[in-house]
Amino acid sequence: MPWSGSSLTSIPGEPCLEPLARALRYGLMRVLWLGLIFQYMSAAENAHRFWNRMIATSDASYLLRFDDICPTMKWSTWEPIELILREHDIKPIMAVVPDNHDPELYLERANPNFWDRVRSWQAAGWTVGLHGFQHTYVTRHPGLYSHRKASEFAGLSPFAQREKLARALAILRSEGVHSSLWAAPGHSFDRTTVLILGELGVTSISDGFTISPYTDEQGTFWIPQQLSEKQMLSSPGRKPSEPKSKGVWTFCFHPNAWTDEDIVCFRREVGRYRSLIRSVGEVHALYFGRQMDWPDRIQIAKFEVRRQLRLLGFAYSVAKTPKVADGPNVANGVIEHGVAEHGVAEMEPVRIATRQEKDQ
Numbered sequence: 001m002p003w004s005g006s007s008l009t010s011i012p013g014e015p016c017l018e019p020l021a022r023a024l025r026y027g028l029m030r031v032l033w034l035g036l037i038f039q040y041m042s043a044a045e046n047a048h049r050f051w052n053r054m055i056a057t058s059d060a061s062y063l064l065r066f067d068d069i070c071p072t073m074k075w076s077t078w079e080p081i082e083l084i085l086r087e088h089d090i091k092p093i094m095a096v097v098p099d100n101h102d103p104e105l106y107l108e109r110a111n112p113n114f115w116d117r118v119r120s121w122q123a124a125g126w127t128v129g130l131h132g133f134q135h136t137y138v139t140r141h142p143g144l145y146s147h148r149k150a151s152e153f154a155g156l157s158p159f160a161q162r163e164k165l166a167r168a169l170a171i172l173r174s175e176g177v178h179s180s181l182w183a184a185p186g187h188s189f190d191r192t193t194v195l196i197l198g199e200l201g202v203t204s205i206s207d208g209f210t211i212s213p214y215t216d217e218q219g220t221f222w223i224p225q226q227l228s229e230k231q232m233l234s235s236p237g238r239k240p241s242e243p244k245s246k247g248v249w250t251f252c253f254h255p256n257a258w259t260d261e262d263i264v265c266f267r268r269e270v271g272r273y274r275s276l277i278r279s280v281g282e283v284h285a286l287y288f289g290r291q292m293d294w295p296d297r298i299q300i301a302k303f304e305v306r307r308q309l310r311l312l313g314f315a316y317s318v319a320k321t322p323k324v325a326d327g328p329n330v331a332n333g334v335i336e337h338g339v340a341e342h343g344v345a346e347m348e349p350v351r352i353a354t355r356q357e358k359d360q
Contacts, residue, residue, distance in 0.1 A: 060244035063092070076108065088271070091126050093129045096129065101134040105256065127279070129181045136152055139156060148186070158192050180204055208224045212224070232265075
């Protein structure tokens with residue numbers, strides 16, 4: 001019987017192709033349907049994240065960051081602060097100095113249970129931030145965000161920075177503490193620091209002056225840090241600032257310098273801000289993957305103008321500072337020594353600093 005195109009089984013000597021064609025069509029349809037389902041799920045996830053972000057950003061959000069956390073910090077001041085945080089179930093950023101060599105932070109006898117405390121904060125959901133290595137300023141480089149020319153990292157060679165950061169993280173790991181967030185002493189670090197941090201697994205940075213967090217091309221998540229205790233704790237004749245209308249704002253506190261009046265004010269203001277205070281995890285869930293926009297760029301430009309003006313003032317003050325004969329140059333609280341270019345073995349603490357020159 002002659003062959004008919006409507007019947008694949010009528011070709012003499014050929015195997016039946018109809019089941020194979022049916023299987024191919026079925027497989028192709030499954031692939032297409034799965035692709036549509038995954039595309040829908042991805043779109044739904046993005047829409048869900050966008051909706052949550054819209055809800056969360058209808059008001060400003062705040063993070064609390066506490067710097068200079070080390071064994072010899074002022075524990076008598078810290079204990080009531082921690083009690084307030086726990087009463088309000090606030091999960092702050094604790095910027096820990098892994099191997100403090102800063103004499104200004106030798107305030108009380110070293111707490112023998114320091115690392116137990118750090119582990120308890122971590123277990124409670126608090127974020128442990130890497131606050132440098134030894135908290136000593138060894139260069140006259142302002143870095144990306146500092147208002148003054150003094151840094152523990154900015155301006156050092158990649159080799160020196162990598163060694164210091166690796167040693168800092170090794171100390172944390174040896175104590176069972178994990179940190180993926182960088183909180184630089186004095187806001188001072190450079191592009192080299194950012195690249196090396198990413199390579200070492202530190203993928204978030206508490207710094208910068210954008211309105212909201214964003215993720216850069218390297219995949220680093222930047223959480224802006226724009227405010228100090230001066231914006232929350234009142235001083236005689238000055239009222240605390242009112243909450244912002246939008247954005248994510250980080251208060252950076254230095255509790256070692258607080259007075260009893262500051263603690264009372266902190267308790268009052270935390271109660272006022274509490275509904276707006278978030279944790280790093282909450283902020284990361286809402287903003288990770290967001291790209292910097294034009295309002296952020298305008299905010300950075302404004303900051304950079306102010307920073308350059310302050311750096312010019314710093315340079316003028318250095319020029320007026322008399323030189324010290326037969327010794328290291330001292331200006332703005334930084335003692336100038338040679339900095340090892342290929343490692344940190346030769347580096348020692350190289351500064352004397354006033355409280356006004358600290359991390360803000």
